[in-house]
Amino acid sequence: MTMSDVAERVKKIVVEHLGVEEAKVTEDASFIDDLGADSLDTVELVMAFEEEFGCEIPDDAAEKIVTVKDAIAFIQENA
């Protein structure tokens, strides 16, 4: 997987799950502070990443995924 491929798929999931405009999903955007997610939304997002990339994201790692960039980095390293 290339970096841009992962980023694109991550952003697509975020757009679908949070119902936000694509332009708002920048790499620095925080799911909760910038994209209107609540704590349950972030749990669901992590599950959607697991599903999409066929990886497991343990709870302690999931807690550190705060921004779009965090998600891309974790998946890049672990998927």
Next chain:
Amino acid sequence: MRRVVVTGLGLVTPLGTGVDHVWQQLLAGRSGIRPIQNFDISDLPSKIGGQPPLGDLADGGFNPTDWMEAKDQRKNDRFILYGMAAAQQAIEDAGWQPKDTESLERTGVMIGSGIGGLETIYDGAITVATRGPRKLSPFFIPAVLINLVSGQVSIRYGFKGPNHAVVTACSTGAHAIGDAARMIMLDDADVMIAGGAEAAVSRIGLAGFCASRALSTSYNDDPQSASRPWDKGRDGFVMGEGAGVVVLEEYEHALQRGAPIYAEVTGYGMSGDAHHVTAPPEDGNGGYRAMQAALKRAGLQPGDIDYINAHGTSTPLGDAIELGAVKRLFGDEVKDLAMSSTKSAIGHLLGAAGAVEAIFCVLAIRDGVVPPTLNLNEPDPVAEGVDLVPHEAKEKKVRCALSNSFGFGGTNASLILSALD
């Protein structure tokens, strides 16, 4: 006691979405019962049901995104979606979307369901069994909880008064309206959004009611004739789904803001059968006492009731027992009564039924017309001497209408709605 009036109506039913559309369809004698096509029914004895037709609202269709953002739809079972849709209609109809703190704190919500998120529970169980608990959505619980229609409506509109939900099987909708009216009478709130929502037309829902031998199974090839209350050929109820929601309001409050007033909630009676989980007692004593209690509360005599919207589910036992109870209670006055079962057209909406049918009573009062009982070709002998409004709607001045709802567990509720003096 403070007086309570109905100032807003909302409907999602197998005959369509939107109060005017549904009422026109109902009065035209249409049926909303169809073959089920959206899940496997090949091994089920009952293969038909009443589901709100999808489509544009302008044509009376149900379009989920009219009522809930796409991203929120998978976080809520369908019964919540239906409840939100009916609530939005009722709230807009009543013109009650206050912004001030006092009004918001004096407005509550009481929308129940008989079963809640049954299909989502079914899907969730499969997920846990086949893929493990980590794959279950974090929204699973709030998607299925019965009180989450009330919760979601409260959150959307900022209503901070009583936040409650009734669960009494098929009498849920009637109990919700009756209990909410009492909250206004007792000054817990000035406005209550009340009703019921249900979405149990699913593989597990159908299987469950088939297993309890409650459903019609002889008319799978002719779905529109399957729901036939009081007809000799009746053989069980037909499942339906949807929602009915009303805005209830303290009378002076409604007057002061110039709200449209449809009718007054004058009577509400409750009883328990203490008999059997699914069957009413032969003598219909529970239903009789619920009606009697509603009349007492309203200060009315049986002869004051012009129309009864019956529970009338099209089951061999239940229909005859309810009618017997009505005949005993009304005595000679029964000859002036019109009584119909609108379940003949929309099926049995379980926890939504009582609310939807109370709305039909309100509309009968407004328009001076009573909806028909479809498929009543050969009435049961017990129907002798009672106008069950067969086949066609009928003009009739309705000042007071009574709506019966009876549920598994032996729970009974009767509501009386009256024209405003």
